[in-house]
Amino acid sequence: AQSVTQLGSHVSVSEGALVLLRCNYSSSVPPYLFWYVQYPNQGLQLLLKYTSAATLVKGINGFEAEFKKSETSFHLTKPSAHMSDAAEYFCAVSRNTGFQKLVFGTGTRLLVSP
């Protein structure tokens, strides 16, 4: 079975500060990993994905994440937070074969203060 743990239900940063959202996964097979963002009353939008190519993955809006197999982690970072980054962020894992479901973490609410 696969699972994802997101540490911290809420993360607060100041505008311009580093954003770090943590994600650890559990998977018995090589995983695919994803970060999605959800703005209020909207659907989920893909930020970036790891599909067994480069371990450092760059996404939209200046976000990036690094796949670390030894640490079973896929933390999301952004060097400088913007007010528009305030949203709910979800890490997800799936198997890397076939038509597999995405299993989501519990989400992290990012709060950005001026």
Next chain:
Amino acid sequence: DTAVSQTPKYLVTQMGNDKSIKCEQNLGHDTMYWYKQDSKKFLKIMFSYNNKELIINETVPNRFSPKSPDKAHLNLHINSLELGDSAVYFCASRGEGTEAFFGQGTRLTVV
């Protein structure tokens, strides 16, 4: 051109009623899903279809019945609605080895 579209966006109904949510994707994907997001934002898969065939049914009450008339459509019918069914329901589609694309969600409120 919306990739995954759901209707309606909002649905308010009384306990005991039957309602349906429709979903269509124009991405040519073979796999479609229904997810439920509860009040704490937790996303849990309900069903997965691959090319009109049910693949995953995650211990969902049988009051919920998905139907896939073709691989571009996956509808969700709910019988005898209960207060606890209030949530946001997301449809998604996925091609093999790719990410899932989500619809805008249907906020169901049972009163």
